[in-house]
Amino acid sequence: MMRSKTPSPIVLHAAATGIRVGAVRRSAAGLCALLALAAIWFSGCGPEEASFRLNLEGRDPAKIRPVQNEAVRDALQKLFGTPDKPLAPDDSGLDLALLEPASGPIGGDAQGRQTGLYRRYCAVCHGTSGDGAGPTASMLTPYPRDFRSGVFKYTSTASGAKPTRDDLTGVLLRGVPGTAMPSHIQLRSEEINALVEYVRYLSVRGQVETYLLQLVVDEDAYLPLSMKEILEEGVAPIAQQWAQAPSLAVTPPPPPKTDTAELWAASVARGRELYVTKDAQCVKCHGPEGAGDGEDSELYDDWNKPKKGLTAERTAELARLYTLPLQKVRPRNFREGVFRGGSRPEDLYLRICVGIKGTPMPAAGPAPGARGVLTPDDIWHVVHYVLSLSRE
């Protein structure tokens, strides 16, 4: 007698559940194969060595030949190395030992010493090249700083001067309130120093890069200078600007006495008077009540000005030459009480005295080489007025 073939429990179960056994098996096998393939595929895909992106922002590709680009790239690599192995040219004022922990790929050792600090903490916004066009940049307001121009907003130095190490350290520790720039207060002081040095390195390198690119365009030549000449005529003057920064720093003098309510009120009233004067120009952008609603609403910083054409068509045409779209600057609304350069009275004093570099906020106070439209006491009165607005 023939035995009838009994379906296996799995088949019966599958029949009951509506799950096709073959489909399950095939899916499982497919998933395994996919995972195995992914592992094999990615195992051969290590990261390429990091490189600096050439600064072609705003440059018409028709006006610079690829061979010129390559010449500038080679010269820069000889002088400054790569993101993984940076070099400090002679007389550049850069400290290679300080740079080391900040450069290279992210890593660490058993003692907790970190390497690749810049890529770990900064590159995601500021980009590996320090061009302010990292992966997150276009969604941030304001855009992350492009270090390559050597211009930094919040400094203690006179108008046009480079920042001191302390200025950069202050921004790293304090962050920039109301923006995506974080405070790095959790880092050790040697790590902060390394990051400051690396930012200086990217700035010096960026300025030399701009100088060389301008040179090859102006001369319409391959690279008209030897390395020695580049060092003397390109690197040295830039390094000197950075070296001079501490001598151009402004230290806020002690404020006038405001220890009684009457003195404070008088100082605030005087600050209000100065605030609305034509010389101080505060009202023009910040508005009569400090709400950031002045009549000047078309304001751009130095990084965005070149993107703005006189007509909408020209602006759209220029947009193709830049990584990030045009972005306006908004004057601070003092009533919100958010001060990006720091909210201590001393910080506000410096913002008024030396301005915010690269932005329409001018320097109004006396500084080395500048008389200024406001005296130190006047600046303090305006500071008190601004603080009074934020406390309302």
Next chain:
Amino acid sequence: MSSQRPSPIRHPTSDIRQGPSRWSHGLAWALVCGTFPLVFVGGLVTTYGAGMAVPDWPSTFGYWVYYPLRSWIAVQDVFLEHGHRVLGQIVGVLTIALAIVLWRSDPRRFVRWLGLTAVLGVVVQGTLGGLRVIGNDVLLADVHGCVAQLFFALAAALVTLTSRAWHAARPAAYAETSGLRTSPITAPARPGGPAGLSCRQVLGPALKRTTAGMAVLVYVQVVLGAQLRHLLRDASPVWFVVWVWLHLIVAGLAAGGAIGLWLWIRRRFSGMARPRRRAALLAVLLEVQIVLGALTWLTNYGWPEWAADYIWPLNYTVCTGGWQQIVATTSHVAAGSLSLVTAVSLALWAWRPEDAEPRAAPNP
């Protein structure tokens, strides 16, 4: 008074109703309980940027078996990264043990194969993690993060599939409580079709498709989130915009869809307690995720300027490695994992065989 209850039909494979051994369910739970901290610590490793704190793999600073405890706890990043590896090893052992028990005791072949798939998954996942370290490769870290969530979902699925509840017979009154009498869908499912079917029978396929779709949607959302966490340093800024918008759109779809799904199940499948509870939990988790996502943005990228205009100016400074950033970001990742396993569990319960009800007669 005669009861109209349909008589329970014996499952064609009622022998497997006895279910797999207790061991398999216990081990599946142990695996899930080991995998969640593993995923959580993995999230912490990414949040702290500690993925390269230990530069070698599979050894740790040259130690193959035992890395000294004193060195392990001395440095925060090493503590996290090596802790992640140790948890990974524990999960690996649990996975192998579960696969063996399933292979020996579970009568369902597809469950046995799922156990083996889990072993393969844990091996591949560990290898991906190792290759990420050896190659210092952010892209591999991204893949590692995405596969981790799949593995966690698989482990959770094994808990469901090995549970007693899964194998238990449904009460005979199930068809009544599922809306047979109260639901308007007692008419023929289609003109000329059989009348008197329960909601589950009429809407069951739609429920299966919807819950499976929800699980896929939640996983897509998890993958999109991983893209935001593992940004290639030289990627075009355009990609971030794409990922952020997709993450927001899918968040809206998933959160809104989860509420709709829960209301639908509550109304039409009121007798299905487990799917209903899971749908409710999923809806809550995904709404919480919206809040955690907003907090994650705030603590990583600050208070947006438009929010200062339209909501409230906030004097907030982002702090790298600050506790707010760590708590918000890692909670967002963890709640994402929990949402995924909830969605998978919901889908499994929706797909569970309908063995206590009579099958619908085929249409003439």
